Amino acid sequence: MRVLKTWMYAGAGGLALATMLAGTSASAQAVTTPAADSAQTAEAPAGEDIVVTGSRIRRNPLDQPSPVVTVDAESIQRTGLSSVADVLQRLPSAAGGLNSKVNNSGNIGNPPDGGGVGAGSAEIDLRYLTAKRTLVLVDGLRFVNGASASGIPSTVDLNTIQVGSIERIEILQSGQSPLYGSDALAGVVNIITKSQQKGLKASAQFGTFRQGDGHTQDYNVSYGIQAPRTSVVFGGSYVKQEAVRTGDRSISQFPNPGQTSCSDVIGGCSGATPNGFFQVGGQNLTLKSGPIAGRPRYDAANPTGPNSDFKAFTSADRFNFAPFNYFLTPSERYGFFVSAKQELTDAVNLRVKLNYTRRNSQNQAAFLPLVLGPDAGNGNLLDTISIDATNPYNPFGYTLSAGGAGNGPANYSTVRRRLVEAGQRTYSQTVDTMSATATLDGSFNIGARKFYWDVNAVLGFNDAKQLFTGNINAANLARALGPVANCTGACVPFNIFGGVGSVTPEMLGYIAFDERARSSQSLEDYTANISGDLFDLPAGPVGIAAGYEHRVQYGSFTPDPLITAGLGADIPAQPARGHFNSDEVYAELRVPLIHDTPLIKSLEVGGAVRHSNYSISGSNTTYTGSGLWKPFSDLLLRASYAQGFRAPSIGELFGAESRSDASIDDPCTNVAGSPFQTSPTVRTNCIANGVPANGSYQEPNGGQLGVLTGGNKALKPETSRTWLFGAVYAPSWARTSGIASQLSIEGNYYDIKVDDAIAATDATLTLSRCAEAADALSCAAITRTPNGLISRINAQLQNIGGIRTRGVDVTAVYRSPRTSAGTFGLSLNGNILLKYAESFPATVGFTTTNYQGTTRGSPEQSYPKFKGNAVVDWDIGLMRASFTGRYIKSVKEADGKRLDNTFYGDVQLTLAPGWLENRLGLTIGVNNVFNQDPPACYSCTGPNYDPTTYDVPGQFGYIRLSWGL
Incomplete structure (x- = not known):
């Protein structure tokens, strides 16, 4: 019997794909895997094909047309991390994204993407294409986008999905809009939740940094009931993460x-x-x-x-x-989940799932x-x-x-x-997320052909409230600073000149206020799918899948009325709201061409097409095609081409005007070593842009410049094309000779091009193009006061020239045969970045910047030429030990400063007493055992490092007690 086993093994943070081909039969191993195209669980008997992420046609998992990495629940536990996003962001193919290390709040404004700061939320970004181009599914269905009371994001907040509810996560590392619809340009993350379980599973973990801060408590419990025709799983979780302060x-x-x-x-x-x-x-x-x-x-x-x-x-x-x-950042999350399945008949099932999460989080900044x-x-x-x-x-x-x-x-x-007297600025978020799904699925026969069907309904909402303490009512301040004759009633004259301690509680009581903002998003998604085999060819059956989806999304952002009126002293904002609906149909075809001939063990082609009609973005049709060739049993070669499509999100279309305070330098400032002093061309161009010719202008803000952000109703959809070529080699001789129980090597080359990408022109690029080249478009985007100070840089969203990224994913896995000393394993997983370039329109043509091997700081993102994980593990039954190494190649800042090569080491040890049937486990671990500090970054807006790529400084140790391993 030939089987393909694909799983992720992670020791203390490492992730590696293990792929194995064995035996001689073409039938699939009996597995239990949730469908990638619905909430359905495909409990396939031995020899029956299943649904795998990357295709909606039931197939032998040996014939996977796309590279998929799978992270199971055990692998998540082996990281010692309490957030799904933190685990996924350690994948070499991931580029970071928002996480608990990002302290963005209103103190630096709203980034120019229409989605707001997203304070306290967490995302996954594949291929450096930003999180909005990675589609996140839960049980193969869409999940409501997150909100953090600062805008209308277009991404799922992974902190709203409880770790204890997850069975595994499948990461499709290739764009597949024809199969999954909008947003799947970089790939798809499919989070599979628990659908069946017997008895109790529970865990309690406590972790802390060596410095004595960042204490983390993580509790999970679930219970499963199995009956002949009914299964129910329910549980809850509680996570409390305390702060680490700069x-x-x-x-x-x-x-x-x-x-x-x-x-x-x-x-x-x-x-x-x-x-x-x-x-x-x-x-x-x-x-x-x-x-x-x-x-x-x-x-x-x-x-x-x-x-x-x-x-x-x-x-x-x-x-x-x-x-x-x-x-x-400190965060507290708790919630519950329920999953139930009822067999209505021998061929029809009803499945219902419910997930609720409450997140209390906080960001903090210095005094106003x-x-x-x-x-x-x-x-x-x-x-x-x-x-x-x-x-x-x-x-x-x-x-x-x-x-x-x-x-x-x-x-x-x-x-x-x-304003020290008002205390530090704090931004406290309270976020409620609920998602409910209902599925009817089953099968029927037409002659000898069996077809599978499912219909699904998803209802979800995300409601966020934020309280900001430390803001000032500008109208009251103006009255308190104005003519004293007008400062009557509750008004108290304000002492702005007397230094720290001169502002009395009465003065502060008149001008201060607590700012309250709110945002919400909702989702309705209805889908229907059918799949089966049409007829047989000499090489095998021709498979087909087809389906329909109707989706309605709504989002709104409501800032405090005083902020709407322009009376705040922090970041200005305006309310925004919008909605859209879409109707989509798709079809997929798989055609086996040749089977069991010399140099062609199997050869097949496949393809898919999706037509989408959006109420706000018009219609679009995308296609994909793929080919699989196995010259012999141990080698699989794959190639695919896919078109991508991403409709503008609600925030990108309707996001209101706001401001981002970017930590960038103005090249026109007249200070020692500045381009204004060293370059006559820059000096001439800066004066033409409004800088005083006498050289009196010096940038006063410590490197923070106001960037005007906002949505754009004229945006059109993004499109993309993806080429992928890959190979998997799993030599059977290594297993038959007893050298290895598992041995495989996999490599995949990808080339993604995004056209009409929705983004704002980088503010640093705008400043440099104006100062160095007098580019008319760039100079027009810069507004200066009569004294030369920058009052704003226009960074409204637009369809920029495009994005191009190319790279190679490599994986190697070895596991020894079982011996008296246990089993040993080694896994390697890496990404080689060959190119990442963005093109922005200029007065003439485009300006293209290749970021490969560099880092940029607003927002923070590093683009190392290589990232890799290596895992060494030892399993002797009663004890499991692992060491994970994570390597990030050096990158350079724009001024040439180098962020050195970085290597993190994580260790973990688990003991499971045999006298309790190995159901009780005690785990201890240390992340960053070598106490590696992140490389210092001068251009980063965060605390002098890139939190999307590197870890918080310090060793993190944890201990966990588990029941029901």
């Missing part, structure tokens, strides 16, 4: 790696300081000391002299915000930087506030005018004050 790691003590003070020439610290930064009368001033409860002294004749409380502002006065953030004035660049009322001469704390003796109608010309640039 102040507790050496790499993140300052805004730049290795920095020891804000006076360091590298810069990066903020000009919004507790004692204030006042750009008034052509001078840059700050308080000599504070607090000053009354009016500070100001000597107009000698502003920094002995009769003045002010001194000249220097870089040493800047504020170090770096220690006040999270390295690992309150910035007022015509050069502030807030884009709201704060840019127009004048500080009246009658304000009892105004030391200058005249009104600081922001200009505008009725105010005369502006006579000050900015007033900056770090």
Whole structure:
């Protein structure tokens, strides 16, 4: 009997695909595998074909037309991780994505993708094409997209899927829009949940970093009931992950790696300081000391002299915000799941599944930087506030005018004050997610032919609320800084000049408010599928599958009314909402051509077509074709071509205008070593773009520039094409000779091109093209104040030129025969990135950038030329031990700085006493046993490293007790 066994073995974080061909029969091994095209479980008897991810036709799993990696529940447990996303992001073919190491919140704004920050959520990104181009299914069906009260994301939040409910995860590492519809450009992640179980399974785990922080509790329990015609599985989970703070790691003590003070020439610290930064009368001033409860002294004749409380502002006065953030964000998740199957007749089954998850998470930032004035660049009322001469704390003796109608010309640039008295900014999310599915499935015969059918309904919703503490009501602030005669009733005059401690609780009580935002998404998805064999050819039966899908999606984002009115001091936002529906039909065909002839053990071709009609994006038809050739039993060769299609998401179409504060440098700033000083061309182009010719402009914001984001209703769908060539070699001689019980080598080459990709032009590229080449489109996207400061960079979503990525996935697996010393295994899994390039339109042609071997920091993403995992394991029955090595090749930043090669080592040991029939297990493990720090990154917006690629610094140890192994 020939069988194909495909599974993932992971020791303490490593993942490896093991593929084995054995025996001589062409029939498939008896397995239990959920269908990839429905919630159905294909409980196939021996010799019957099954459904595998990557095809909707039941087939021998030997004839897999696409590369699929499978991660089972045991493999997830062997990582010691509590999040599905953290496990999947360690795959070499994965590119990261949002996870618990990302502390993005409103403090850096909403990225220009229409989806919002996604604070506290987690994603999976395959092939560096971003998470929105990886389709996530649960039991072969779509799952409701996540929301984190900051926008309308187009991705599934993997933190809403409980680890304890998962049986396995199948990752299709190839685009398959013709089979699965929109979003499957990079691949498909199919999460298969438990559908049957006997008795109790439970686990309790506690983990912590060696530094004594980041404590994690993880509890899972499930119980299964089996009856002759009924099976039920139900359970729940609870995960609590505590924070790791940037102040507790050496790499993140300052805004730049290795920095020891804000006076360091590298810069990066903020000009919004507790004692204030006042750009008034052509001078840059700050308080000599504070607090000053009354009016500070100001000597107009000698502003920094002995009769003045002010001194000249220097870089040493800047504020170090770096220690006040999270390295690992706190999160609490709990929920329950139920899966039930009832055999209505011998040929018809009813399946019902329900999943609910509550997530409480938090992000944190330093104290609010309150910035007022015509050069502030807030884009709201704060840019127009004048500080009246009658304000009892105004030391200058005249009104600081922001200009505008009725105010005369502006006579000050900015007033900056770090509002320490309000405490740190915190963003707390509460997210509820519910998904319910119902399936009728069965089979019928037409003559000797057996056909399988299923109809499915999915209903899901995701509702998120966010509370932001530490914001300011700009209207109340304007009144508190304005004419004192108008500050009546609850109004309390505000002391913005008195330094840290000068803001009283009464002042703060009048201007502060708690910001509340909400977002929600819902999904209705109805599908029907049928598959079977049409007729026989000499080489085998011709298989067919066909189906229909009707989908309705709705999303909305509702910011706080004060934010909508433009009265906040943090990131501005506007409400957004939208919906769409789609109708799609597909068909797939598999045709065996030759069987059992010289040099052709088997040869088959296949293909699929899908027609989609979207209410907001029009119609589209995509195709795929594949070929499988086995010259002999031990070698499988595959090739495929697939077209891809991704309709614009709700957030991309209807996302409202907002702002992202990107940590990038303005090449037009006049500081030592800047292009403005070193390049006459840059100087000329910058002056033409609005920078003062006298060289007075110096970027004041510590590297954060406002990027205007927003959706675009004129977007058209993305399209793609994917070429894939692969081979699997599993020598039977290695098994028959007793050298190995498993031995296989697999390699797959992929080439993906995305056209009309939906994205915003990179802000760094916009600045450089304007400064270096005077590109008209780029310069038009930059808005500067009269003093040269950037008030905004336009980064509205558009259909850019395209994306191209090429690479090779390689896998090798060895497992020894069982001996008196147990069994030993070695598995290797790697990705070689040959190219990743993005093209953006310019005034003439396109600008193409190849990111292979580089890293970029806004948002963070590294593109190493090679990533690989290696797992060595030993199983002696009562004890299992493993060591996993994870290697990431070095990358370079834009300025040439190198992020060195990185190697992580993870170890795990599990003991299972024989006297309890191996049902009780005690596991101990250490991730990052060599205490490897992530490479320091100067361009990253996070805490000086790329959290999508590297681990939090420190050794993480854990202990777990399990029942029902």
